[in-house]
Amino acid sequence: MVKNTRKKQLHVSTLQDVARDAKVSTATVSRCLNSPNQVAEATRTRVMEAVSKLEYTPNFGAKAMAENRTFTIGAIIPTMENAVFARGLQAFQDTLHKRGYTLLVASSSYSSDLEQEQMRTLISRGVDGLLLIGHDRHASALQYLEKRNIPTLVTWAYEPAAALPSIGFDNYAAMQSLADRVFQLGHKNIGMISAQIKSNDRARARVLAVQDMMTNNGLDKAHLKLIETEYDIEKGAIAFETLIKNSDPPTMIFCGNDVLAVGAIRSAHKLGLNVPKDVSITGFDDIELAKIVIPELTTVHVPHQEMGNKAAVALVDMVENKSSPLLKPLEAIVKFRNSLAAV
Amino acid sequence: MVKNTRKKQLHVSTLQDVARDAKVSTATVSRCLNSPNQVAEATRTRVMEAVSKLEYTPNFGAKAMAENRTFTIGAIIPTMENAVFARGLQAFQDTLHKRGYTLLVASSSYSSDLEQEQMRTLISRGVDGLLLIGHDRHASALQYLEKRNIPTLVTWAYEPAAALPSIGFDNYAAMQSLADRVFQLGHKNIGMISAQIKSNDRARARVLAVQDMMTNNGLDKAHLKLIETEYDIEKGAIAFETLIKNSDPPTMIFCGNDVLAVGAIRSAHKLGLNVPKDVSITGFDDIELAKIVIPELTTVHVPHQEMGNKAAVALVDMVENKSSPLLKPLEAIVKFRNSLAAV
DNA sequence: GAATTAAATGTAAAAGCTTACATTTTGTTG
DNA sequence: CAACAAAATGTAAGCTTTTACATTTAATTC
Incomplete structure (x- = not known):
């Protein structure tokens, strides 16, 4: 018999452990965690006690594989050096977090090539959806997204005719x-x-x-x-x-x-x-x-905050409902102050 | 026999597919990708051709599960609204990317409770290491990190006596x-x-x-x-x-x-x-x-860029070599300009 | 060219979760 | 209380890799 001798450095409890402790099957434990109303009150409390007693946290890889999703969203922005991107990203992340998603961040330094590389990286990291800035990119990048079937939203720009849906201003x-x-x-x-x-x-x-x-x-x-x-x-x-x-x-x-x-x-x-x-x-x-x-x-x-929030909502919706967002440009209003005067 | 009827929306090729196409075992394909010098030249080119022909990308969840790591680093910062954090994070991400890691970002809004929640989230997302700002947090948070055995580095502060190693200034x-x-x-x-x-x-x-x-x-x-x-x-x-x-x-x-x-x-x-x-x-x-x-x-x-870069190097080192970083404070020098004068 | 060693490849278990379907338990109704 | 429906739980396959160990093939030595 083949034996796997890889040693775990420390024991992190698994569904099995919880199931054993609560004297139920792993299926029941899983249900307690993912659709609690399907399991009887008494069993549920028993299971939840075991969960907290054993400090159980689902294993990410296993969950990702079984569900075929990661609850992770990727964003590729030119750079966080630019305050306006950083803030938009902050708003994006805040809303994502409220929806139960985490944010994977990469930067392109304003290079389409680097952006494309980062796209591949993030996608191979299993993101459920992708946020990009602007519409400028190689056709090959679009094809790749198409083929992998990754919901992708563009922000910081608004162009209803573009290949990808965008939430932004004109x-x-x-x-x-x-x-x-x-x-x-x-x-x-x-x-x-x-x-x-x-x-x-x-x-x-x-x-x-x-x-x-x-x-x-x-x-x-x-x-x-x-x-x-x-x-x-x-x-x-x-x-x-x-x-x-x-x-x-x-x-x-x-x-x-x-x-x-x-x-x-x-x-x-x-x-x-x-x-x-x-x-x-x-x-x-x-x-x-x-x-x-x-x-x-x-x-x-530039309504960076509104843009970040709305982008998050729209992208999560695309991921969960496979819907395309309704496209409506955000307002970007001129602020007249003192640096402009008549000639 | 139990049959799984979940439908895949579109077929993404797997190791199996590549193996079949190249007429080798999955083990050989895996080796081609992860330790190419272990496989004969001829086989390797055949496999690599199949890989690009089928546009194979390893499945993230499966890889994470098998390797028990994700090449993902989490960072929890108070907010990216603060330019100095955003820039430090940019530098951190840049260096991480060079080392083959991706960055998972969360924000705490300067609240230890929220930070702790985000810690749990990121850890359940399988991060290999964690970057935090400052040393202020509940003992329970430290215990949790300890128990989960997650390499954690603190930045934006320097305190050699603290529970967690830090890369920053005093x-x-x-x-x-x-x-x-x-x-x-x-x-x-x-x-x-x-x-x-x-x-x-x-x-x-x-x-x-x-x-x-x-x-x-x-x-x-x-x-x-x-x-x-x-x-x-x-x-x-x-x-x-x-x-x-x-x-x-x-x-x-x-x-x-x-x-x-x-x-x-x-x-x-x-x-x-x-x-x-x-x-x-x-x-x-x-x-x-x-x-x-x-x-x-x-x-x-504040040397935010240096701090971000060094933090990335140190944290990757902690993850890969289980080493603790040597602690040396960075310099934060006063810039005397014109807003300060004698009384 | 037989014997030995080294290199290349194959086999199949293991990782931890979800879920379709099967089975058991509980509840309801005539 | 039998008959049936509904609710709760269990069983085990399947998701895709990696990798220890086994086996086969190639290279080297005497």
Whole structure:
């Protein structure tokens, strides 16, 4: 006979142990735990006593195998360095926890390749559902999700026509309403500091909204002075300096996010420029920084918390009911503060 | 014969399938995947072809059960709303990923009870190791960890005598060196805005350092004007206002973290007070805000990234080698900027 | 080329849970 | 109280891997 000699370091009690202690079968114990109303009161209390006496906790692997699910949800976000993602994730996790799910976190560093690798990792870790940011990814990634049949929800973007359902706001529309206002204020010479546009549909939509505003108002979008840079205050400052030292400096600079905008404002300060008198600056996200900086930043408020909560609800629903969520964009409203003024 | 009629929605291939396709036993396939050098070149390529042809991915639950481990690490942090935790967690996750582990995240909202519940959840999810913040928790929680034999590491604090090993900095010592400097600058009438002290050893250590500084310098620590409040800019502002409207307002206010400090500075601004001329303010953490606010904030720099990375390395080591990490505190250095001046 | 050793592969138990179906117990009704 | 239904419990298969040990195949030595 083949004998398995692997030694357990310490004994963790199993269903068997509980069953033996309570003098019932393992099936009854299992039922006590998973559908308690199917078992008689007296038996149930006896079993539950044994459970707590033996400090029984179901073995995760066994349960996962038997049920073919893990009550685990994966999320792949660009980075938690970005406060707005971190907070959205916090809300997502909170709601998940209320629904009895745990959160597996991975980060993509804004790279679709890394994202795809992380997708595989999380899926092989048995997640029941997956949360992704934005719609930008290889077709192969979508195919993979399709094949593995993993419920997947996109957030931080809203595009009803996309392959995956999304719970988020319309980056283009939000930036558009800000841009329209900027044009009304008379700005014609415009700069923009954006996050890297490659494999980042949110950043791209924001830039596009500005370009379209220009085109629609008879400006040549080729004249948009655009700089792409990394998510970092210092990088925003550097980009601002480059833009403003141009022979024909812009009177207004859109920033793709608040962190870049704050860098720009700080740089303006250092160069002795007054915001918004000498140059207007706007951001996107409405993180806490936006209200701290002087002047307070005109920016687009991203409903990260609402988004995180709703995403959790929707994704759990997809997992449990195999339903697709109803798609309705969240509102991302422009917060007009003091960093934007007429030209 | 009992027949299991549960229907699989879609067929995901198993070891069996691969074995059949490659005309070998399941054992050989398993070896190909887990210890490839034990199998002959020719067989291996044949098997690997079958693996990719069938898009085989090992079943997580089965693997977890057979190996009795999950390559998953759990982390329970107070909240990702706090940027400094989010960033530490990002670094932790990055390093974990490099080591082949995935991160399961839960949050405690600064409550030991919730933390304990989350501990149970994560452990029942089969984590191989656990990361916690700070040393403050019920003895029962420690017993539970002990009994389940889960390698656990504490971060964000450093206390070699504590029950659990920790990788972090000495909150008391860091605040002490700031406090000493404050005394040198002649401040005798001192206020402090702290995070809630209950079940938060970090906050407590920071307050204690200030109190001890007072005692050591002949001041009555009972005269420390202390307010506890929540982690929020606005709460910091309110606390500041309360302190400064005292009949005998402090000349200097310690804040337990940068967010509170920024609120205080903003409040000072609104009340027409000059920082640091009218009142000095200091923070703790050194988040980006600290350098943005005017005046720039004197604060303690917390090495969140280093801490996250080192914690990951140490915890993986604990899991894999059952070793206890060598304990050496990380440096948390005071950054003297412009919000602190002589009385 | 027989004997011996080493390498490659196969066999089947074991991990701990859920659940379909079978069996027993309890409760209800005429 | 027999007959039947409903409720409670039990039995054991099945989920997918890993791996100890057994067996077969290949390589080496004299």
